[in-house]
Amino acid sequence: MSKEAIIFEQVSKTFPKSANPSVNETSLIIPQGSFVTILGASGCGKTTLLKMVNRIIEPTAGTISIFGKDIRSLPVTELRRSIGYVIQQVGLFPHLSIEQNIATVPNILGWERQKTAERIDYLMDLVHLPASYKKLYPRQLSGGQQQRVGIARAMAGDPAILLMDEPFGAIDAITRTKLQDDFKQIQRELGKTVLFVTHDVEEAMKLGDHMIVMNEGTIQQYDTPLAIMSNPNNAFVSQLIQADDLFQQLHLIRAEEKMIALEEPAGSDIPRIPAGDSLKSALQILLQQNVPYVAVENKEHEIIGKITLEQLKLQNGR
Ligand SMILES: Nc1ncnc2c1ncn2[C@@H]1O[C@H](COP(=O)(O)OP(=O)(O)OP(=O)(O)O)[C@@H](O)[C@H]1O
Ligand SMILES: [Mg+2]
Known part of the structure; x- marks a missing residue:
């Protein structure tokens, strides 16, 4: 396996009828096992950047590879199964129970019932959800609990890469801190590569070992939180993080x-x-x-x- 989990080479996305690119000539290397947070104001292209990795959005120019392979060379279904994705606003299937939600990818992969059941138990334990919740439906859970199910579901197929789009966005401050701490620990233990979108400066700094600051489709700085704080690249970055x-x-x-x-x-x-x-x-x-x-x-x-x-x-x- 290559040491680089994800590489963007000169990647751009201009939506039809748009005057400006939503993501502009972006080059990036995401090392395996790193936790990279993407920070920027609403509309700056964070979700677009993320969705190009699992080909929900196709770039208009450039190349993205994961573990050394151009993502266009992989069948889309296979690519998506190998990448966990937590969308903005959880997105659990409302008509499926918690265990059925988590089993989505194992079921697609045709795992045996026993293996899937064990995986569900393991993941619910990992994200600190009581096993008694298995038969419940998403609407019976709090927002924070639903987020935990969303994370468990994204991790079900044991993907090496997790894409997370403001996963804790709609959560109260206390629950959010707990989710952040738990998830950071899980990531460290399992060595997953995480691309994590947020517009919360503190969250970006706390979770990321590296941080990307975006503005209007362009990366302003990509470095450790400490380096960005102590040495912001430009006025935009400095203002965004209020470093001074x-x-x-x-x-x-x-x-x-x-x-x-x-x-x-x-x-x-x-x-x-x-x-x-x-x-x-x-x-x-x-x-x-x-x-x-x-x-x-x-x-x-x-x-x-x-x-x-x-x-x-x-x-x-x-
Ligand atoms: N399917 C689409 N068609 C046309 N324009 C789009 C589409 N998706 C996104 N855009 C545009 O691309 C730009 C970036 O959108 P994107 O969703 O990536 O922003 P974001 O940084 O994730 O914002 P937020 O923090 O609000 O989620 C926006 O100007 C948006 O209007
Ligand atoms: Mg977004």
């Missing part, structure tokens, strides 16, 4: 001023910073190391509190 403001604010505040109590002793893998360090260093560590929090220690190297990404978000006023 955030960094200035965080630089002026000491960790001990904002830390919160630790509920349990910090594990040995948790990074530590001195109480007098700024929140900016805490943020850098949080983004680089992808840990749930940074421990704050006093001069005696005793842990006296912690800083989480959630707190830094509040700090930023969003």
